[in-house]
Amino acid sequence: MFENLEINSINTNRYIYVLNYTDQLKNLCDLEMKSIFGFIPTGKFFFSATKISSSRSIFIKSRMDITHIGNSLEDLVQSIEGDSLFYNDYKISYIKSNDNTIDYQERLKALRLIGFAIEGNFALQNPKIEFAVTKVNDQWMFGQYIINDHTWINHKQKPYNYSYALDHQLARSLVNLAIGNNPHIKVVDPCCGIGTIIIEGRELGINIKGYDINPNVVEKCNKNLQHFGFEDDIVHKSIQDITEPYDVAIVDLPYGKFSTTTLEEQRLIINKAKEIAHKVIFVSMVNLDSLLTSHGFEIIEGCFIKKRDKFSRYITICC
Numbered sequence: 290m291f292e293n294l295e296i297n298s299i300n301t302n303r304y305i306y307v308l309n310y311t312d313q314l315k316n317l318c319d320l321e322m323k324s325i326f327g328f329i330p331t332g333k334f335f336f337s338a339t340k341i342s343s344s345r346s347i348f349i350k351s352r353m354d355i356t357h358i359g360n361s362l363e364d365l366v367q368s369i370e371g372d373s374l375f376y377n378d379y380k381i382s383y384i385k386s387n388d389n390t391i392d393y394q395e396r397l398k399a400l401r402l403i404g405f406a407i408e409g410n411f412a413l414q415n416p417k418i419e420f421a422v423t424k425v426n427d428q429w430m431f432g433q434y435i436i437n438d439h440t441w442i443n444h445k446q447k448p449y450n451y452s453y454a455l456d457h458q459l460a461r462s463l464v465n466l467a468i469g470n471n472p473h474i475k476v477v478d479p480c481c482g483i484g485t486i487i488i489e490g491r492e493l494g495i496n497i498k499g500y501d502i503n504p505n506v507v508e509k510c511n512k513n514l515q516h517f518g519f520e521d522d523i524v525h526k527s528i529q530d531i532t533e534p535y536d537v538a539i540v541d542l543p544y545g546k547f548s549t550t551t552l553e554e555q556r557l558i559i560n561k562a563k564e565i566a567h568k569v570i571f572v573s574m575v576n577l578d579s580l581l582t583s584h585g586f587e588i589i590e591g592c593f594i595k596k597r598d599k600f601s602r603y604i605t606i607c608c
């Protein structure tokens with residue numbers, strides 16, 4: 290599954306990414322895009338020199354790999370014809386840029402002309418390969434179009450779940466915040482519960498370890514990992530007994546009415562997280578800023594998310 294982490298920076302902005310997020314999750318998307326691409330996109334359509342799998346983030350709808358550019362539609366078509374492309378069962382879509390000025394008729398014309406320039410059969414249903422065309426700042430662009438395969442949606446159906454578990458989408462986002470643009474980073478989830486974060490990390494092929502103080506939870510977490518074909522290596526251990534160093538810790542603090550963890554125990558967890566990892570991403574129900582700074586953390590950034598009426602969390606990234 291390491292394909293999902295395919296990262297390859299090139300010198301030109303050869304890639305176009307299309308985002309998909311709700312207003313409620315825009316903060317989280319901004320944070321995630323900044324950690325992966327190094328900037329916050331100004332719209333849902335942006336260029337980058339960084340190549341990542343379009344399936345890596347819940348917020349990425351698709352990636353277009355630009356192969357042909359023209360100053361006019363005719364130029365673009367000529368350039369495509371010059372390459373004598375041949376594909377069977379292909380599909381072409383028009384993708385709208387942030388300041389789309391192309392009307393429906395022109396889009397249709399572009400699709401028709403490019404369709405004529407490619408040899409082979411067109412397939413609206415179940416295409417084997419997809420292409421896209423777009424116009425940005427008077428330039429027409431064409432290239433392969435790769436849509437997010439949303440495999441992570443299957444992770445919702447775990448054999449074991451708990452009311453305090455995070456949802457798989459937030460978990461995937463946290464993993465992306467942890468690794469940014471470096472798939473070799475060593476990550477730990479020291480209070481991993483039934484493994485929502487570990488599952489996303491494993492699917493992305495990163496080096497992520499998990500621990501939990503509750504043996505019953507550890508057993509269920511390992512069964513969840515087995516279910517998805519991942520190594521069931523979660524260790525029954527308190528964070529206080531972890532000695533191995535990590536680059537990043539993702540700490541979903543024990544909280545809420547089902548947790549017996551006291552404020553003092555939370556403080557101990559916060560302290561220990563600082564000891565075992567260079568960077569820590571805390572997930573909490575209350576704003577931890579002053580508590581974290583009182584423990585010597587420097588807060589890098591963070592956001593507050595509210596998904597449904599009942600679900601809200603603070604994400605705080607610190608070192």
Ligand SMILES: C[S@@+](CC[C@H](N)C(=O)[O-])C[C@H]1O[C@@H](n2cnc3c(N)ncnc32)[C@H](O)[C@@H]1O
Binds near residue numbers: 481503542
């Ligand atoms: C909020 S839950 C984590 C949920 C997890 N993110 C998930 O989605 O399943 C917090 C977990 O911390 C564990 N925990 C509490 N104190 C701990 C400690 N000192 N060391 C390790 N784990 C601890 C609890 O057993 C609980 O499973």
